[in-house]
Amino acid sequence: MTRLDAACDVDRFDGEGAMPHDELVARIAGKQALVSTVTEAIDRAVIDAATDLRVIANVGVGYNNIDVAAARARGIIVTNTPDVLTDATADFTMALILAVTRRLGEGERMVRRGAWKGWALDQLLGMQLGGRQLGIVGPGRIGRAVGTRAEAFGMTVVHTTRSGGMPLDRLLSTSDVVSLHVPLTPETKHLIGQPELARMKRTAFLINTTRGPVVDEAALAWALKNHLIAGAALDVYEREPEINAELMTMENVVLAPHLGSATMETRTAMADLAARNAIAVVTGQPPLTPVP
Ligand code: DGY
Numbered sequence: 001m002t003r004l005d006a007a008c009d010v011d012r013f014d015g016e017g018a019m020p021h022d023e024l025v026a027r028i029a030g031k032q033a034l035v036s037t038v039t040e041a042i043d044r045a046v047i048d049a050a051t052d053l054r055v056i057a058n059v060g061v062g063y064n065n066i067d068v069a070a071a072r073a074r075g076i077i078v079t080n081t082p083d084v085l086t087d088a089t090a091d092f093t094m095a096l097i098l099a100v101t102r103r104l105g106e107g108e109r110m111v112r113r114g115a116w117k118g119w120a121l122d123q124l125l126g127m128q129l130g131g132r133q134l135g136i137v138g139p140g141r142i143g144r145a146v147g148t149r150a151e152a153f154g155m156t157v158v159h160t161t162r163s164g165g166m167p168l169d170r171l172l173s174t175s176d177v178v179s180l181h182v183p184l185t186p187e188t189k190h191l192i193g194q195p196e197l198a199r200m201k202r203t204a205f206l207i208n209t210t211r212g213p214v215v216d217e218a219a220l221a222w223a224l225k226n227h228l229i230a231g232a233a234l235d236v237y238e239r240e241p242e243i244n245a246e247l248m249t250m251e252n253v254v255l256a257p258h259l260g261s262a263t264m265e266t267r268t269a270m271a272d273l274a275a276r277n278a279i280a281v282v283t284g285q286p287p288l289t290p291v292p
Helices: 001-009 022-029 044-049 067-071 086-101 106-110 141-152 168-174 194-199 219-223 263-284
Strands: 033-037 055-059 076-077 133-137 157-158 179-180 203-206 231-234 253-255
Touching: 001 263, 022 044, 033 263, 044 067, 055 263, 067 076, 076 263, 086 106, 086 141, 086 179, 086 203, 086 253, 086 263, 106 179, 106 253, 133 141, 141 157, 141 179, 141 253, 157 168, 168 194, 194 219, 219 231
Parallel strands: 033 055, 055 076, 133 157, 133 179, 179 203, 203 231, 231 253
Antiparallel strands: none
16 A cells, blocks of 8 residues: 555545445546455456556456456456465465364364363374375466475375376376365366266365365265265355355364465565556556466
């Protein structure tokens, strides 16, 4: 905000959470730059109402909240915040892998409800990571950073991409942990559904820190109920902040509130990069990180 205030006249939304959509549509006319977050739908209605808009600077690496094609058609540049959040998101993915494989959520809940009766040889036994296979679906920057961390835990890392690596079917049927790192596009919506979950090992865990709709949540609940996989750890959901009611009741599911990039350093860097992108475009400079 300091950077933006110094360079522009800022019309700021100070409310809680995302700016209501109709308010955004009403306030966008006459603005040259829009700094948005991943919870705001920057759809055709917003873009049509924008009379002078030159840049949409999203605070986030994902930009599925923006109708990029509609923006492009109007000559509006869209930017995101890659790189600055890679380490924080990869760290958090490891936190989820460890939490679900070592049953940390279950243990924590047991302690808090006063049900812990002391150490026991066979209590809450989890799965050790060393020697296990991590399957990374979509190894972009974050996927690769997760792979490096997992190797330090002694895991073997395999990956699949649209253009190569291990075929998805084989990755699913051989991995002990499957971690999703593809962006949400029409092609990746429900990439993991019933057939894919049924292919996974019964002892395997699914981790999602990318976008909720990449996983069919109803299918995930079905797979967990039928013991087709051992557990799941999710940071993102199909209809945030709503959580699938069945997943809420399952002990072997770790549920985080979209915290992947949530460190002070990273969120500051994301906000700063978005501000610099907005200022660059309105002052006639090239954007620092336009979306591809
Ligand atoms: C992103 O950057 O796309 C995350 O979901 C929010 O940090």
